[in-house]
Amino acid sequence: MRNFCSERVRSIPPSGIRKFFDIAQEMDDVISLGVGEPDFDTPWNIREAAIRSIEQGQTAYTSNTGLLELRQEIQRYLEESFGVSYDYRSEMIVTSGASEALDIVIRGVVDPGDDVLVADPSYIAYCSNVMLAGGRPVQVPCLEKDKFRLTPEAIQEKITPKTKVLLCNFPNNPSGAVMSKDDYKAIADVVVDNDLLLVSDEIYTELTYDGQKTAAASVDELWERTITINGFSKAFSMTGWRLGYLCAPREIAAEILKIHQYVMLSAPTGAQYAGIEALKNGMDACKEMVQEFRVRRNLFVNGLNRAGLKTHMPSGAFYAFPNVSEFGLSDEVFAERLLKEHHVAVVPGSVFGDAGKDHLRCSYATSRDDLMKAVERIEEFIADISKN
């Protein structure tokens, strides 16, 4: 029966994260550091805006590109936060999550045979998205010694005559790395000189802890060759609402819009009303959440280092990315044994690409108590494996 499925879909691997959740689900007393979503409810005023819209009968499709007021709010938000200017009339598409934006952007720009550079480690969907579009993902390592940031040298090394796109995500899932404006400026020349299109997934941009949040398109030379992807899932704890957006120069947005029109028509209407409220009046709640994540990050990362797990201090997102290379176990075996023997679920770093090898992704989007318990259990596990 599998033969009925396309070669492309058969060629992509299932998500490497699922395996660990399946094991964890069968076990008692597991502390999960595997989750990729904030552990807060969507702020009430945002929920109320959606409820109100439903009560008022706003239940039809919206315009393909999204509600006018929402796009105007996105334009204002990007201008005020990053100094990046996109026209809500022609350079913006509201999507069903950043996930849809990623999919339609990749399908909109990649032809079969194109090479797509993917900053590695990366969100698990990227390589599959590229392969489903017929492209070839080429990993560009972002190394621990560079604080997991993209460097022009690493990009240059992977360029071939077929390279068309550079796909990256900062603040990064899984490493927590952040690119500053200077870091983006540093890669601008190699992007421009090689005529690359930059696809920048900035979904964690509000979750930045040390210093300025930034957008790749705020670098002047990059704007005209950058597609910015963002969404509401992480900043406003809205993962279940399925709301995101992409911004791109007009000619590119017009082509990508055709895919959105055929596969989605429009993003969920109630969620779009919630999104307007989030951008208008949700920033205080977002800042409170970020403050709590900052406290947890410090507690957890310091705790891991004290427990003997070398962990750099991540500057964004809500993931710690400890290095387990000194224990003589692969990241997969470390994660599997930690789960089975000490009931802590984490994700092996190699799931996110070659540069993730020997690391673990540990989400701190969980309570301070659970984080501290997890640190104790990890310490016990390290004591166990150090004995043998």
Ligand code: PLP
């Ligand atoms: N991009 C990255 C880097 C992510 O980590 C995630 C979700 O974990 C997404 C995109 C998907 O976001 P959305 O919920 O908006 O589809």
